[in-house]
Amino acid sequence: MTHPPTPVGRHVLADLDGIDAEVLDDVAGLRAALSDALTAAGATVRQVVAEAFEPHGVTLVALLAESHASVHTWPEHGRALVDVFTCGDAADPELAVALLAGATGGELREIRTIARGGEPVRVVEPLSPGLARTWELGRVHLRESTPFQDLLIADTAHGVTLFCDDERQSAESTQLIYHEALFVPAALSARRRERVLVVGSSEGVVSELAIACGATLVDHVDVDAAAVRACAAHLPYGYTPETLAAAERGDGPVRVHYADGRAWVRGDGPRYDVIVVDLPDERPDDADNQLNRLYTRDFLADCRDRLAAGGVVVSQAGSAAVWRDATLRAAWDRFHAVFAQVRYVGSDEHEWSFLVGGADLADPDLAGLAYEPVSIDAEFLRTRTVAPAGLRNR
Incomplete structure (x- = not known):
């Protein structure tokens, strides 16, 4: 029997802070910012549904060819909670979040990337020529590229573990x-x-x-x-x-x-x-x-x-x-x-x-x-x- 391919995707959860209340209550502006960020990150936007609440706050949901994205705003706190879920390799959900943060003037306070579907996510850590160690990852707490290195914080058999450029730096248990x-x-x-x-x-x-x-x-x-x-x-x-x-x-x-x-x-x-x-x-x-x-x-x-x-x-x-x-x-x-x-x-x-x-x-x-x-x-x-x-x- 032939089985269909296992779905594989990345689900990014992000908290944005420090955004002006007027920006977080601007339905048209948020709709445009979300659509532009998703498109620039390689996603195909099918439609965006938005709902404004009284006395303030907006929820937007974007339906994508690759999956979905959503934004929920709290103008009184200057905060927006964002999630972007994409399947396949065409779209970059982390980039979409970063672009949205830039468009709204928000500070990226927290970001988590969760692998969805597929085989267990692994990190292959080189040790010496011809020899490497494989780390099987559970929940991914953070995946981020800084100007200096690629960061990954994820659950492993050693507890919450920090990787820099695919090299283990520290682990909870040791x-x-x-x-x-x-x-x-x-x-x-x-x-x-x-x-x-x-x-x-x-x-x-x-x-x-x-x-x-x-x-x-x-x-x-x-x-x-x-x-x-x-x-x-x-x-x-x-x-x-x-x-x-x-x-x-x-x-x-x-x-x-x-x-x-x-x-x-x-x-x-x-x-x-x-x-x-x-x-x-x-x-x-x-x-x-x-x-x-x-x-x-x-x-x-x-x-x-x-x-x-x-x-x-x-x-x-x-x-x-x-x-x-x-x-x-x-x-x-x-x-x-x-x-x-x-x-x-x-x-x-x-x-x-x-x-x-x-x-x-x-x-x-x-x-x-x-x-x-x-x-x-x-x-x-x-x-x-x-x-x-x-x-x-x-």
Whole structure:
């Protein structure tokens, strides 16, 4: 028996805020804006039905050859809730939402993309030449392209998971293990830990750990504002929209700055006890990738020059697995070229290694640390700070 093809589509749900009340009550203007946005995004509009309500508010439904779209407005709140569902590849529902936001002057506060029908959606994550890992996705919370990367936040077997350019960055079930290994040994290696600089780490977990470990000020610098805000809106760890908004205002010990991390550390400025560089993996085969600028000896030297006395720099350094350790070996050589002392930290979230550099590293000791780690104890500090023999013997 021949079965008909399984329907496959994308259903985008979006919240638009900050729209003038007059725009949200203008039936003719909204009808034109919705039709134009859908058409420009590749959809075929069959008809648009609109209904105005008293004392205010409008609902529009567009019937498409590809499926449908709808807009519901609340002028008194400056808000419109939008959904666009399209089947096939001819139309781009995310683009339609973005164009509608631009036409109405709205700010895209939240967007979710849900795959409808078809086989399970998967992400194929490259690990090394000839080897990849496949992630089967459940609910897709967000799919967005920023000027810097493609973001995906979705449910996986590891909980809510963040992908950047199809590489897993953090997952609900293991993110604390990763972030504790990144920050806690580095904080213990520093002579003080009152002032912390975080470059990257869009989830905000490191900022929270720094405060828990005794920091009184955290400057969090990330070039991608859309990524930081998406993580706050959709990840069940790290910043919430409320705590991020406070950090963006500088209201509290954490201050978020949307800026180039390389430019931030160059030249004069405040000195830090701990500088954390938490980025996606180095991409040596992609010479034009902006991430690579933060994986250079010059950048490490700039970080070193921004340290207070007894301060340390810690960076995500790749994997210790011998079949994919090229970036770790390169990072090891850079750290030893820049810092008088280097300490290796291997995470129990097995893919990750970190390097800590400074002029005079303190012996890591949990005694007196205000924060009690979940995944790090004295035995971890004794055993997981021994570098693999392949690195030690270089």
